Amino acid sequence: MTTPVLLSPEVSAALADWLAHLRALDGASENTIRAYGADVARYLGFMARHRGGTEGVAPLAALPVADLRAWMAHERDRGLGARSLARALSAVKTFTAWAADRSGADATAVLSARGPKLKRRLPRPLSEDGARAMLDDVGEGARLPWVAARDTAVVTLLYGSGLRISEALSLTGADHPLPEVLRIRGKGGKERLVPVLPAARAAVTAYVAACPHEMTAGEPLFRGVRGGALNPRLVALAMEKARARLGLPASATPHALRHSFATHLLAAGGDLRAIQELLGHASLSTTQGYTAVDAARLMEVYEQAHPRA
Incomplete structure (x- = not known):
């Protein structure tokens, strides 16, 4: 030592x-x-x-x-x-x-010293079916109905808008009801506009209706059981339990829902520049990582359809 x-x-x-x-x-x-x-x-x-x-x-x-x-x-x-x-x-x-x-x-x-060479890690998104299953199941392990509604609302917002967990948990009572387009302050204080899907707005509305704590403009939107700000670790724990029930990989984390948002949007024909803006990436090269994921999945499907002799 x-x-x-x-x-x-x-x-x-x-x-x-x-x-x-x-x-x-x-x-x-x-x-x-x-x-x-x-x-x-x-x-x-x-x-x-x-x-x-x-x-x-x-x-x-x-x-x-x-x-x-x-x-x-x-x-x-x-x-x-x-x-x-x-x-x-x-x-x-x-x-x-x-x-x-x-x-x-x-x-x-x-x-001027050079650091070690890093092998670029590809994002690890959930499949579309896996993401839907997570949204449907994440509230099942909660002891209280309003906590189940809360966990469902958070993960739906992460997947539906591509938010970081810190961004979702920074929302306050003033943000409810959620608008169709939400202004988010991300890393480095950079602001961006993200769309909020009807499913996410409905999930948050259901949570607020069930939440026993008063929603005021200056208080966090997502609350812990005692009324304080929701700890992000509790969201991760809810997802850990859900992925165990669903048989999803350990990479099914809150941040993976953000990756899933981008990857699925790209697969559906989304423009790379637009996805960069939605995610708040400073560099397009960061967003381009999702094209590698899409190509890797395409090759996986190809190998399954055309197995080698």
């Missing part, structure tokens, strides 16, 4: 200031800040051990590439995967750029 290293007061203060800087940026979630903070703290601790003592901010920003490679090798040795290491390197570069700007150090070596 590696012995923890205390950072110098200067470096500790710099790390705290950088995290405060991230918090001030629009779209930097608390989960992202915690992950980046942990990654950079481990990096700084390694450098203190590797270089034989704590250093100031300027020398750390101007480290040679050999030291950075030593840190990356250490992270791989402790079992960090390529994707996690890429995230950690991104955090280190972000911190280093900020530190270099403050101290005037030359951070070229660190900022």
Whole structure:
């Protein structure tokens, strides 16, 4: 087990200031800040051990590439995967750029370092039948009728509008009754307009009618049993139970419903640019991942129809 290293007061203060800087940026979630903070703290601790003592901010920003490679090798040795290491390197570069700007150090070596090559992961949507079955079944495991209506409303909205779970749970009583087109604030504070299907509006209306908690403009639309904001983990748990009953794969998660929305829309002839706008993707290349999923499914159908001799 590696012995923890205390950072110098200067470096500790710099790390705290950088995290405060991230918090001030629009779209930097608390989960992202915690992950980046942990990654950079481990990096700084390694450098203190590797270089034989704590250093100031300027020398750390101007480290040679050999030291950075030593840190990356250490992270791989402790079992960090390529994707996690890429995230950690991104955090280190972000911190280093900020530190270099403050101290005037030359951070070229660190900022130009290349991360591990990542194999692009394809989205894992449900089939159309699987998505329908999830919507029909997700409320079956609830002990209270209004909770069943709530869970059904949430997953119907995720699948019907392609929302992230955080976006759905950020809706308030002011959003009810849901309009035909909903304005959503997504990652980075970017706003987009998404259509709300009649089935989703009906599901939310049924939930609100059954919910024992008063719906006011300033309160969350989706509530927990005690009346507070609904924990996203409870939605995931309801889907876990439903997929076990339905025999669906472990990839049938709340986020998979967003993938399913995009994939099924594309399969029905949807325009890729329009789907990009509906999902709120900053880059078209992210949305293009769904074309690969569609092609993969097409080949799967082809192989089943034309098995090799």
